[in-house]
Amino acid sequence: MLTVGSIVIRCSDLERQRRFWAAALDYEPREPVEPDFVLLRPRSGAGPNVSLDAVPSERILPPRIHLDLYADDQRAEVERLESLGARRVEWSKRPPDADYVIMEDPEGNRFCVIDAAPEEAA
Template identity: 40%
Template sequence: MLSLGQVVLGVTDVQRAAEFWRRALGHELLEGGFGGCATVLAPPGGAPGTRLALQISITPAPAHPRSHLDLHVADRAEQTAEVDRLVGLGAQRVDWDGYPDDPDFVVLADPDGNLFCVVDLGHPAR
């Protein structure tokens, strides 16, 4: 039976990406990798959660990717604090052309240009 094993992200600098995502998510580097990938970050202490594998990509990150990571926060204040923290770690704000009138998300790019969102789960449903 299949199960979702991990999310794999293409990057140009594995060390830089591992440091950014380790600090962003509070994950730890798995010694020896996992699931065919050499660089894998996992929740600390074997806690349940999504693993993030990093591998070299020779193509640039697309401007409008078909898939991306959503990072969840409880409310607007936490969203603002986390966006500021992530920018401090090396993420960049993205001038996203698809924001609705009252967005519940902020689009950022990691140091490799991979887009991800910080989503306010306390925002009223649309």
């Protein structure tokens, strides 16, 4: 059996990315934190880890892989992420009724915030 243990994000500014992703996901670093690597884990204990690896790499668009973050209150989460340093990404092919907002972290790594609010009963 396989499970996702950690998602690794390469970065240039490890400390800045650590602060962003820890606050964005309410994760905490596993000690000891290395000068070029940090593993962030959920405070609640549930979910995959996010590891940050201080290995600069070329940014390619569109990215081959990205995170989908599910939010019960999408608007509030997008605003909170923007206050932490994330930016919205406009995409001309995004349908008007899309349930996602494309964003990027302070270093340009893209992710989507998905509206996962429970639907009201009809």
